[in-house]
Amino acid sequence: MKKQALNFTVNKQQESIQVTPRTRLLDALRLDLGLIGTKEGCGTGDCGSCTVLLDGNAVNSCMVLALQAEGRDVTTIEGLGEPGILDPVQQAMVRSGGIQCGFCTPGMVLSLKGLFDGNPNPSEEDVRIAVSSNLCRCTGYTKIFDAAQALSEGSLQAQAADGNDDAIGARMVRTDAVEKVTGGAVYAEDIQLPRMIYGALVRSTHAHARILSVDTTGALKLPGVKAVVTGRDIDMGYYGYELHDQRVFALEKARYLGEPIAAVAAVTADIAREAASLVKVEYEELPAVFDPEEAMSPDAPLVHDEPNAYQFDWESERKGNLCYRLEVGEGDVAQGFAEADEVVEGTYHTPEAHAGAIEPHSATAMADPGGRITIWTTTQKPFAVRSYLARALERKISSFKVIPTHIGGGFGGKLYPVLEPYVVLLAERSGLPVQMTLSRDEEMATAALLRHPSKVTIKTGVRKDGALVAQQVRMLFNTGAYGPYGPNTAALGSLMAGGPYRIPNLDITGLVTYSNNVPKGSIRCPSGPQMAFAVETHMEKVARAVGMDGLAFRLKNAWDNGDTTCTGQVLEAVSIKECLKKAAAAVDWDETCPPGTGKGLACNWWVSGTWGTQTLLETNEDATFRLISGCVDMGTGGMTSSVLQMAAAGLGVPAESIQLVRGDTDTLPWDHGHGGSRMTFTIARSAYEAAQDLKQQLLEEAAGQLEAAVDDMVLENGRIFVRGDRSNSVALAQICYNRHKKHGGPMIGVSSILDDAPPTTKPHPIGAFPAPSFCAHAVELSVDDDTGEIAVTRYAAAHDVGKAINPTGCEGQIEGGVAMGLGLAMMEELREVNGKVLNPSFADYLLVSAEDMPPMQTILVEQPAVEGPMGVKGVGEPPIAPPTGAVANALADALDVDVQRLPLTPEQVSTLIATRTHGQ
Amino acid sequence: MANSFEFTQPRDVAEALDALAQPGRVMPMAGGTNIMVNMKRAPLEADLVVDLTRLEELMPISAANGTIRMGAGVSFARLLEWQPGGALEGLMKPMCIAFAGPLIRNLATAGGNICDASAAADISPPLLALDATVELDSAAGGIRTLPLPEFFLGVRRTARRPDELLTAVEFPCPAADERWFYYKLGKRKADAISIVSIAMTVKLVQGRVERARIALGAVAPVAMHARETENLLQGEPLNEVTIGAAAATAAREARPIDDFRATGAYRRQMVETLVKRGLNHIAQQDK
Ligand SMILES: Cc1cc2nc3c(=O)[nH]c(=O)nc-3n(C[C@H](O)[C@H](O)[C@H](O)COP(=O)(O)OP(=O)(O)OC[C@H]3O[C@@H](n4cnc5c(N)ncnc54)[C@H](O)[C@@H]3O)c2cc1C
Ligand code: FES
Ligand code: FES
Secondary structure, eight states: OOOEEEEEEETTEEEEEEEOTTOBHHHIIIIISOOTTSOOSOSSSSSOTTEEEETTEEEEGGGSBGGGGTTOEEEOGGGSSBTTBOOHHHHHHHHHTOOSSOSSHHHHHHHHHHHHHHOSSOOHHHHHHHTTTSOOSSSOSHHHHHHHHHHHHTOHHHHHHTTSOOSTTSOOOOTTHHHHHTTOOOBGGGOOOTTOEEEEEEEOSSSSEEEEEEEOHHHHHSTTEEEEEEGGGSOOOOEESSEEEEOSSOOSEEOSTTOEEEEEEESSHHHHHHHHHHSEEEEEEOOOOOOHHHHTSTTSOOSSSOGGGSEESSOOOOOTTEEEEEEEEESOHHHHHHHOSEEEEEEEEEOBBOOOOSSOOEEEEEEOTTSOEEEEEOOSOHHHHHHHHHHHHTOOGGGEEEEEOBOSOOTTTTSSOSSHHHHHHHHHHHSSOEEEEOOHHHHHHHSOOBBOOEEEEEEEEEOTTSOEEEEEEEEEEEEETOOSSHHHHHHHHHHHTTTTBOOSEEEEEEEEEEOSSOOBOOOSSTTHHHHHHHHHHHHHHHHHHTTOOHHHHHHHHBOOTTOBOTTOOBOOSOOHHHHHHHHHHHTTTTSOOOTTEEEEEEEEEEOOOOSOEEEEEEEOTTSOEEEEESOOOOSSSTTTTHHHHHHHHHHTSOGGGEEEOOOOTTTSOOBOOSOTTOIIIIIIHHHHHHHHHHHHHHHHHHHHHHTSOGGGEEEETTEEEETTEEEEEEEHHHHHHHHHHHHSSOOEEEEEEOOOOOOOSSOOSSOOOSSOEEEEEEEEEEEOTTTOOEEEEEEEEEEEOSSOSSHHHHHHHHHHHHHHHHHHHHTOOBOEETTEESOOSTTTSOOOOTTTOOOEEEEEEOOOOSSSSSOOOOOSSGGGSHHHHHHHHHHHHHHOOOOOBSOOOHHHHHHHHHHHHHHO | OOOOOEEEOOSSHHHHHHHHTSSSOEEEESSOTTHHHHHHHSOOSOSEEEEOTTOGGGSOEEEETTEEEEETTOBHHHHHHOOOOHHHHHHHHHHHHHSSOHHHHTTOBHHHHHHHOOTTOTTHHHHHHTTOEEEEEOTTTOOEEEEHHHHEEETTEESOOTTOEEEEEEEEOOOTTOEEEEEEEOSSSSSOOOSEEEEEEEEEETTEEEEEEEEEESSSSSOEEOHHHHHHHTTOBOSHHHHHHHHHHHHHHOOOOOOSSOOHHHHHHHHHHHHHHHHHHHHHOOO
């Protein structure tokens, strides 16, 4: 297409560029002007990550043709502040903790900038409205409101005073905040390589079909096409997490709608997409199965003909479409039910949900002629990317080098390879660097890492006094066409099936079925929101059956120290009752609710980490330090705050003297990846241990120089003294300098941590939750009886974090988790009908917006874990689980109904109201 | 299949009309908030895109001789700032607040919302309730006007000829004692497409309905008047019986479909609920 001249002002500079008529303003800024701070989360106007100021008004740059900006004034994030000086809006965001993954941040800042330019003292309502088009999946908006509040009150300076303290328990500002707030952070799609071309996938148009032929000739003929790869012309192995049942391309048959069949690369993304549409696939449609109960019937179509041929690292019965079956329990439930005064039954359903990171998957690969391949990707597990690729493409792990970029939100959606295999194959085939980015539609419909939908049936026996005596739980998870995370989801779910309650007789069955649905993944607190909904909604029903208040009932049955779980884990540092009491008090639990309003409680428990990791802490010549860890930060900020705080504490130096090394899988020590609430529990602990190791070495060195005993060495303010004799000292910098100069190298503190879970007595693939964390949420809401609309009026979340290394970080996880959990409770549902996702966009799959976020009370409980130096417990995942149960219970309280299904959309609520009216 | 269109940026309506008269597939583009979404998903079916953002003539909102004239190029952000008072503001303001979010409001235009003719277009119910007419202009045919209901032909189909530009909507300025009601039901507070939206204006004379307009969005292929309901109310007082009957009639008139946002049954039920709520509100509105 012919290019035309575009003259406009960008960040106060006059720019003249040539663009095609179809170039969007977003593309002109990112690609032509290199202003990568403007992000593309959707390209359809729904997320706000592309926000710029156009003649001072905040607009989506994906909604504007570049040529429409002729003569106009554009401000991007790069145009705010001066070099080295942040704009006040940026400062406020940095200090408040309003930045996590940072992908929404430039847009968020520009929307706030637009607001404050017109109105220096906006109300909170003004702020909520102003950022209501800017979706943030990480923060729950609360800290963004705090930033605006500080700006509007002019309390920015006061905030600064305590903003930079980096002691344990201080609100240290994460070290990547400035990089993110200025738009400088490089995410996967920002990678630009010389001669780079773009990839696209050919996807199955059937949910279940035999593939008769794949004809690539049409695609290869299209000018601009550089490579086409299908499953027929490469070596493919099976890969997966515990269960290795998936290959890179569908070969004999396609098992879900959207399954990749071929990949193409071309000089532009448009041509690549066109080429993909020219690959002709001939199918023979097969009968498909979508419902998990139907999938288990003997005459259901088989999704996998030989499921037992796959490597599975766990044990399980596997036949037909049964992907995994697990049983665990204790006592005798039949006996328990016989002893009970009341037996309460219920069945609970939750839908498919998407991780909803604002950054879509994107990966870039380059193959060097020697055969080694470099991959830039947005991944929570860079080391696992190598091993997945090695299995999938039948190569050696060492043939891949993975460079993790900043991650624009992970939440489990970036634990598993999505695009990496395709860019690798296309880069090899074409000899050129290849980038591939999922469109938002593809991301939602086929990225195939959704939260498992669930059906949970519970039968509970209770005595009149409220004591739980028996519980039988059957969990059914539909894992879709492939089950990399199905077994894990059921196994985790089984540990929550009895809730955090003392139940002497338990019988838990977990079933995972294959179907021709999009495969499911392992999303933040996998099975947590599902189980918290089922178990906690059910517990409320049980409490009502014996005429007990929900809080009193929970306090009666909740675990104490020394209680055991269904696998025989003996619990320590249990804080569930404290969490329950604090959350309930925060919404004035004992005050009765006016009609049309209700209160609800829910609690849960969850794992902290761990898996293996290794951390090195290395001296520089001037007594600054390099912290070397292979763990990436998916956005939570653990790596750039609490890990540094712990390292600093372990060494006895300020955190600002410790530099986090950003590297790749060639240069960094192996790590499992960011997930499982392990960052502060496992990585920061490892950093602390490495720091202590290094400190010991420094003290020994000093002891030698000062001719005193090591035990008498004291490190303070950058010097090491002999205890009791301040005059006898040596500067840390001197020790480091000498060491480097005279002995030729640094001192290195090392820590290796392996996965060591507490002991259990029952066979179970996961067994125990190390350093379990506990939480309770309380909510107050009102319901519009006519329309079914819910308004959440108050929300309190009490979380036992063991020790809050960085309270801002803890609160950020909780607030963000609550936002996500409220979404699951009230609006999030990916609708799949006959294997087709009907709402693959942020317009139709709704995330909680700034206007939906209720006023939050975040309560940090600190009951130190027995494990680890500071007693830290994980907080990344837990907050997402209880909102489902808490909202359902509040609704039940307001309407006197049985909630059985999420999400509680106005229509769903209105259906509940109708059943009640009929019942009366 | 690739997107290959040309782009032109006329300076005034006359130039725009000339551009629209060009042969081939010519597409006027205002805020672009429908067009750009479509272009993200599939190549634009256009040979020439005519940018309307520079047409100052389409921007003003004016009042003369009891008629309000709203330029097609008025953005929703601008409309939100407009403070005409009374029924006009009573309908437009909540509609604008519920329309998309602030970013889209800064781009999206009234004209684009009307011409896109989605059943869920939020501007339609208020404009129908205000008895709006649309003004179309073309180089070949000159200006013509059409009552809004005649402009909407079907799902995303309008009476606009390809060479015509929507220049303005006009409607009689509502009387000071005109009563109103507006409600948009969505799945989220901000930025959600309507499940149902409703706009009403009612003129009560001595306790009886002299004229009622009840307009519904997202419950039929195009935004619609509940004509039977309007007629039913004519001359009646507003009481439990008439309101109940009106609500039931409106629910019957609606022709909602099932989609992933809501079932048809729920939409129909909400029409009944909201008509009832609206008429009750109107009966009590202080004048
Ligand atoms: C994130 C998002 C949220 C949205 N939320 C809502 C919502 O809440 N409610 C709602 O109703 N809509 C919503 N929309 C849809 C859209 O914003 C509106 O329909 C908007 O009013 C379109 O106006 P525009 O100026 O952007 O139109 P454009 O995209 O420029 O044009 C729309 C159509 O109208 C034609 N057209 C435009 N102006 C003229 C004219 N003067 N003469 C002739 N033809 C013309 C174009 O050719 C095109 O066919 C949303 C869209 C997005 C992206
Ligand atoms: S990328 Fe523009 S709004 Fe999402
Ligand atoms: S910080 Fe907002 S999306 Fe991650």
